Amino acid sequence: MTSRTLRILLLLTAFGAIVAGSLVVFGAERNLTLSQTAHAAFDAQSRAVLDEMARLRGAQQAYVAEGQGYAYWMTKSAEYLASVDRGIAELANESSSEATRSAIQAAAASLEQFRGLDKKARQYVQNRQSLMASDVIFSESLGALTAASEHVTAAADNQAALRAEESRSLHARQLYAAAGAAGVLLLVVLLLVPVPESDVDVLTAMRALTESAPLRPQTIPMPAKPRAEQPVFHDVDSSARLLPRTTNDPKPSSAEPVQSVNLPAASRVCVELARVTNAGDVTVVLAKAAEILDARGIIVWVADTPGVALYPMFTHGYPSAVLLRLGTIPTDASNATAASWRAGELVALSADRDAHGALVTPIITATGCVGVLAAELRNGREMREDVRAMATIFSAQLATLITPVAQADQTDLVDRVAT
Numbered sequence: 001m002t003s004r005t006l007r008i009l010l011l012l013t014a015f016g017a018i019v020a021g022s023l024v025v026f027g028a029e030r031n032l033t034l035s036q037t038a039h040a041a042f043d044a045q046s047r048a049v050l051d052e053m054a055r056l057r058g059a060q061q062a063y064v065a066e067g068q069g070y071a072y073w074m075t076k077s078a079e080y081l082a083s084v085d086r087g088i089a090e091l092a093n094e095s096s097s098e099a100t101r102s103a104i105q106a107a108a109a110s111l112e113q114f115r116g117l118d119k120k121a122r123q124y125v126q127n128r129q130s131l132m133a134s135d136v137i138f139s140e141s142l143g144a145l146t147a148a149s150e151h152v153t154a155a156a157d158n159q160a161a162l163r164a165e166e167s168r169s170l171h172a173r174q175l176y177a178a179a180g181a182a183g184v185l186l187l188v189v190l191l192l193v194p195v196p197e198s199d200v201d202v203l204t205a206m207r208a209l210t211e212s213a214p215l216r217p218q219t220i221p222m223p224a225k226p227r228a229e230q231p232v233f234h235d236v237d238s239s240a241r242l243l244p245r246t247t248n249d250p251k252p253s254s255a256e257p258v259q260s261v262n263l264p265a266a267s268r269v270c271v272e273l274a275r276v277t278n279a280g281d282v283t284v285v286l287a288k289a290a291e292i293l294d295a296r297g298i299i300v301w302v303a304d305t306p307g308v309a310l311y312p313m314f315t316h317g318y319p320s321a322v323l324l325r326l327g328t329i330p331t332d333a334s335n336a337t338a339a340s341w342r343a344g345e346l347v348a349l350s351a352d353r354d355a356h357g358a359l360v361t362p363i364i365t366a367t368g369c370v371g372v373l374a375a376e377l378r379n380g381r382e383m384r385e386d387v388r389a390m391a392t393i394f395s396a397q398l399a400t401l402i403t404p405v406a407q408a409d410q411t412d413l414v415d416r417v418a419t
Contacts, residue, residue: 007192014188021181028170028177035170039163042094046156049087053149056080060118060141063125064134070125077118084111084148091155100158107151114144261386266292266393273397279314282401286316289394293387295375296356300363300398302371303341304405307331310341310371311405317376336360337374344369346392348382357382361395363402370402 059080062073088108095101117140124133269292272285282300290298297317301310310329331338340347340360351357356376363371373395381387 010188010191014185017181017184021177024177025174028174032170035166039159042159045090046152049084049152050149052080052083053145057145060137064130097162100155103151103155107148110144110148114141117141261390262292266390270397282314290316293375294378294381297376299374301337302402302405337372340372341369359391361391363395363399365399370404
């Protein structure tokens, strides 16, 4: 994931998912608290009503109890009945489902029936008809009050079931919100985490530049001196066989956007190469050159003094472990890198489905070819004239810095590549 805009959008998406998930979780938690508080209040009120009904039942039965003053218990019964009426009204207001409201209405109807029976019982007691009063109190009134209690209990049970269902729903909402936010965050992390390319892929891409392969019968002679005329470009296939360049150069696919070489940036690279004072500066400048060429990696191969082998002196884009596995290249090897050094000419390696394309440009001084610049390119850019020309310019600029590797320096060079 290299697009900065897309990465910012992904980060904003992850942040939005976290915020949205948090709002849903906290909102559900708040609703859960409110629901639990409301249901707890309803449960407490229903228990209070049932307690008052029990006191009302005892007070009414005391009307006909021996040794009790019925006037006192009639007063207490009226107080308890008024308290039950208020409790029933509050329960009706706090009901949150149709089933609960129906149960409360049934309890109110039973209580109204009890009120009429209580009035009849009072009249019997006041007329000294204790037997008739007892029959009303212990049969009809008791049944009506018991029915009212059962309806209040049913309302409390309905409300408890509703509370459990709401709790399950709110907990499920919290779980889905948290899982959704975590899923979006995980997806964004997976998209943003860079996936390193394996060493095997690098070796595959550079194999045609470094491994030997059979050549055609003709060979490329090493010129006695740099040619004055325009260099001849060669295209090389995946087996490192040299193919003569046709008059119609292959063009990049029309599906790929054409990106021209950034000439101002290239000029700055040339200026920085002219100002190089140590080897570490070369590697930094090579990184900028790779960006201009759209190169996945660059290796500057330098020949030893006898002209027997090429050493990877400067690199960009490849791990040191890969370079150790590549090692040195014999100058008489049948590959693109050695062929470019022997001929002193640019060699292009066409891309295929297994590897990127590549350009190898010679680094030529007054004494001959001292090395090559090998660049692994993307998007078919090895076939473009402006990219080939720019690679040649970079090689020419490197010629002011490169000298053949002396025998005494070869061990130090290998050690430097290893580290």
